[in-house]
Amino acid sequence: MKKRITDFMLINFGLLLVSIGICLFKIPNHFATGGVSGLAIIASSLFPKIDVGPMMMIINIILLIIGYFFLGSDFGSKTVYSSFALSGLVWIIQKLIPLSHPLTNDMLLELIYSILFPAVGSAIVFNCNASTGGTDIVAKILSKYTKLNIGKTLMLTDFLIAIGAGAVFGIKIGLYSALGLILKAFMIDFVIEGLNISKQMVIISSKDLEIREFIVKELHRGATIYKAEGAFTHKQENVISTIVSRRQAIKLRTYIRSIDSSAFITISNTSETIGKGFRSIDDDN
Structure with missing residues (x-):
């Protein structure tokens, strides 16, 4: 309603x-x-x-x-x-x-x-x-x-x-x-x-557990976690991928920098996001 x-x-x-x-x-x-x-x-x-x-x-x-x-x-x-x-x-x-x-x-x-x-x-x-x-x-x-x-x-x-x-x-x-x-x-x-623009954030950090908790509990968003290997070091790392609003992206970036200054973060725009927590497909148009 x-x-x-x-x-x-x-x-x-x-x-x-x-x-x-x-x-x-x-x-x-x-x-x-x-x-x-x-x-x-x-x-x-x-x-x-x-x-x-x-x-x-x-x-x-x-x-x-x-x-x-x-x-x-x-x-x-x-x-x-x-x-x-x-x-x-x-x-x-x-x-x-x-x-x-x-x-x-x-x-x-x-x-x-x-x-x-x-x-x-x-x-x-x-x-x-x-x-x-x-x-x-x-x-x-x-x-x-x-x-x-x-x-x-x-x-x-x-x-x-x-x-x-x-x-x-x-x-x-x-x-x-x-x-x-x-x-x-x-x-x-x-x-x-x-x-409709949102921010897609890809994060590599040694504090991945704290970042996950912040995304879920503070921002009330989901995230995808996957393993990746560095090309030079061959070290296995957890990569966090999440989609958030502009305001949430600022909050998340600030939080990550406060706990891990060496974290690697990429932020890109998404013109439209469809799914839970974002736009839903409504056939009644």
Whole structure:
């Protein structure tokens, strides 16, 4: 239950960041950097009586119906919730902070923030095994009926939206939208890796028993112990391998140095760790 509540809060926080980026930076500048929000920005310019938030809701409903016929009912509850919650948040923010023109005259600066907020928000949502839905469904359909993988079909779908922005709002907006789309892909990957990063520590020390006890009892982590032989000395040593958080890595390193100044330690980053005590695989996405 605690995990579900935490995920729910994180998903909503991520969706809030995405909606802020859409309302304050994307919509005023007509940046259509892919996704349902990009489609809605283009569609709202063609049907000016419908705001972007309600337009996103309409598009999401249509895509979910299409997805049901082509893919079946293979939609996680988190994704369905995120799709409609994002539309609602965009509609609310548009009503609370109506903008008829961009916040600044610097279009490049606005593009950066239009990518930063949604990228961080989307990364948080993806990290909770959910997605904002929308064009993901179109990408899955294309992937199913072509030989392209989901990553390529999603990029193709989003680029078509950017081209649509260029056709409707002019080549300048189209080029900015395409640039934003590329930057968004890199930014989301960067943030996700930052959220999931852990430290793998490999330790060789004569105080291996004390170090093991510290890892288990103080850090509440596990470790793998194996025998290794030195290339020069041919001496058998116990090697300790463990994966910990950043803060725990500092604590463990400090402790090892306090009891064995000659200990050999290597520390490396792991972009994602799945297993007990870390992330678990959740199919309900």
